[in-house]
Amino acid sequence: MIKPGGRLKKLVTGRGRIKPHNVPEKKSLARPLARRRREPKSPGPFASLFVKRVPKGNAYNQESSKPRRSPLRILSRAVKLTMMGLLGFVLLAVISALLVGGFLYLSKSDYFAVRHLKITGLSQLSMEEVVAAAGLDRPINNLTFDAKLAVRSLSGLPWVEEADISRVLPDGLLVEIKEYKPKALVSLDQLYYLDEKGRAFKKLDPGENPDLPIISGFSLDELISGGPLVQAALGEIFQLMGILAERSDEFRLDSVSEFNYDPDLGLTLFTRRSGLRLRVGFGSYLEKFRRLGRVMAHLKRNGQAAGLAFIHLETPPRVVLRYNNQGPSLDS
Numbered sequence: 001m002i003k004p005g006g007r008l009k010k011l012v013t014g015r016g017r018i019k020p021h022n023v024p025e026k027k028s029l030a031r032p033l034a035r036r037r038r039e040p041k042s043p044g045p046f047a048s049l050f051v052k053r054v055p056k057g058n059a060y061n062q063e064s065s066k067p068r069r070s071p072l073r074i075l076s077r078a079v080k081l082t083m084m085g086l087l088g089f090v091l092l093a094v095i096s097a098l099l100v101g102g103f104l105y106l107s108k109s110d111y112f113a114v115r116h117l118k119i120t121g122l123s124q125l126s127m128e129e130v131v132a133a134a135g136l137d138r139p140i141n142n143l144t145f146d147a148k149l150a151v152r153s154l155s156g157l158p159w160v161e162e163a164d165i166s167r168v169l170p171d172g173l174l175v176e177i178k179e180y181k182p183k184a185l186v187s188l189d190q191l192y193y194l195d196e197k198g199r200a201f202k203k204l205d206p207g208e209n210p211d212l213p214i215i216s217g218f219s220l221d222e223l224i225s226g227g228p229l230v231q232a233a234l235g236e237i238f239q240l241m242g243i244l245a246e247r248s249d250e251f252r253l254d255s256v257s258e259f260n261y262d263p264d265l266g267l268t269l270f271t272r273r274s275g276l277r278l279r280v281g282f283g284s285y286l287e288k289f290r291r292l293g294r295v296m297a298h299l300k301r302n303g304q305a306a307g308l309a310f311i312h313l314e315t316p317p318r319v320v321l322r323y324n325n326q327g328p329s330l331d332s
Contacts, residue, residue: 112142112170121177124159133157134165134175142167158202161195183238184259187216188223198226198234211254213241217261233261236282240267243285249296251278251289266314274308281314288313295319 119130131137134150147165154163154177162178180201182193192200194215200223204210215237222230237259244253250271258270266281280288292313299305299321312320 109141114140114142114145114171114173116168116172117175118172119175119177121179123179125157125177125179129157130154130175130177136173136175142169142171142173145173161201182210182212184241185210185212185214186218186223187214188218188220196238198223198231200224213253213256214258215261216258229263233263236267237261240280240285243289247289249293251292276308277310279310279312279314284316288316291317291319295321 114136117131117136119127122130133153133156135153136150145167147167150165151163154160154165154175159179160177161180164176166174166176168174180193180195180199183196184194185191185204186194186200188200191204191214193202193204193210193212194200215234218230218233240259241253244251244256247253250273251269255272256269257272260268260270262268265279269278269280270276271278278292292311296305299308307323307325308321309324310320310322312322
């Protein structure tokens with residue numbers, strides 16, 4: 001009896017199968033990545049103008065197909081370029097000459113001669129002063145008039161804070177002037193006009209008699225430097241001026257001749273008619289003048305208002321009075 005063994009045993013027992021011969025194995029469904037085929041670079045559309053293929057055996061050589069220029073052709077091209085450059089230069093010169101000639105013609109034309117002049121903002125200055133300073137007192141052309149130079153000349157006038165000139169073509173000019181507004185006179189080495197910003201802008205000329213109070217107690221260097229202490233002191237004076245401008249008694253603003261500033265004593269007022277000295281100090285001006293008004297009303301009722309020389313308001317709630325000729329002092 002033959003005993004099966006090996007491969008035959010597996011077949012008999014059902015543990016194996018006969019694998020047919022010459023049967024190709026199943027391939028995987030996944031395809032391997034194909035290598036990219038590098039295509040040769042195609043020449044550009046204009047390559048044939050400059051490169052040609054010359055057969056050499058079974059291969060081709062690339063050689064430049066740019067034609068070689070002859071010296072005569074190069075010379076001809078250079079002459080053409082030179083002529084074009086000269087033509088462009090002549091054309092540019094002609095256009096420039098036409099522009100310059102046109103401007104010169106217009107600058108002498110009566111069409112742009114200034115006939116209408118308007119000046120605004122004058123209060124202290126006269127029309128003649130502004131016209132002369134701006135150079136408008138002679139025939140001028142609106143196109144050639146130097147407005148910037150005229151503005152600088154106008155700014156040199158003592159009353160002018162700002163100036164501006166604008167053209168109104170074809171034959172007009174508008175001159176706008178902003179003058180300083182004097183707030184008071186300030187006593188330095190001599191009297192100067194002082195504006196509302198505390199700037200001394202002009203000396204008081206002989207013959208000028210403005211109806212303005214005088215501010216004293218500052219030096220020229222202090223006012224020019226315009227430090228914070230000076231500005232604060234001027235602010236106190238201007239605040240007191242505003243309060244006095246609303247009064248209608250003998251202490252109204254137009255009846256005060258001088259405001260004296262002292263860093264220790266404060267503000268002192270001097271009246272125009274009687275020369276009365278009124279020590280105000282610093283701050284609480286409304287309350288101090290209310291108290292003074294009640295005291296003055298009492299003195300007038302009792303016939304004691306005449307002959308007052310000094311009033312001290314810095315001792316609240318009292319008011320200290322002193323009369324002329326070393327008279328008695330009164331506390332009210």
